[in-house]
Amino acid sequence: MDNLEQLTIFGNDLNVDKTIKKVRHFFEVDYPVAKRRAHRDVTGLSSPVISGMPKGTPVGNATEERLINRVYCRQVVAATPKTIDECSKWSRKILRWLYLNGEDDTYCINNIPYSERWYYKQLKPTAFIEFAEIYPVEELLVFEKVQ
Template identity: 25%
Template sequence: MGLFPELDEDQTIKNVKYYFEHEFPRLKVRSHMNIASIQSPSFDTVGTSGTTRNTQEDKIMGQLWATDLVKATYKMVERMPDGPDNHYFKTIIKYCFLYGKGNTVALEQTGYESSRYFECKRMAMLYFADSFSDYYDMEVNVMKNENSGV
């Protein structure tokens, strides 16, 4: 057994795609929520159920959490290796997911042939999942079971 648990690469890549295609856009919108849109607290207790939950605080905390994740996403992408000797990881993630330009534009930016581009894209997504794991867990580990032989 190695230093790190074995990674289910296909599922981890699916998680990265899902994050960028579904969750990241929602986080960006939520992180820019206008603080002024949050209502003032009401102290009128007539007709209330008596909940002790502070929904205004929940909204602010949710906005701060979303802002942190958006900033961390950009920071992690910016720190990814890039260039001809480093597989253009940053270029691929930026054009495919941050700029929303898709594979065609990212492929043109890297100058790779199609098969090499998709190989590097897989590596870039795995690299992102690993570097982003302190903020958001996307990695899926393969469980080794002695009885199953896996």
């Protein structure tokens, strides 16, 4: 990562490796889960039943939490392709191929006019950093603590 080894954004030192790891986790774990959960049917939710019998009061509201989680997942699913579209040309292509179209690194390498080494050393890490900079739903950039 020639020019990615040390990045400073608004006076804060970006931890490139941890940011890339966080974005990779987002695409490999969080995004697929959000896609599955975003489309679950919420019509099965029911109103509370009032009875005269005493019972323990649950902490929190499970129905409300499920709805909030569903809305959050829908935000993630809607924001991800839009964020990819805001990236630079090769970052956009790489992220689309890998995470929206389900292709692999070999496909990407075969469809770019750059070497495999350049893909792994520069293009793919840059795509992850660009995505992290733009993504609006949660913070994906990881900064070093300034001492």
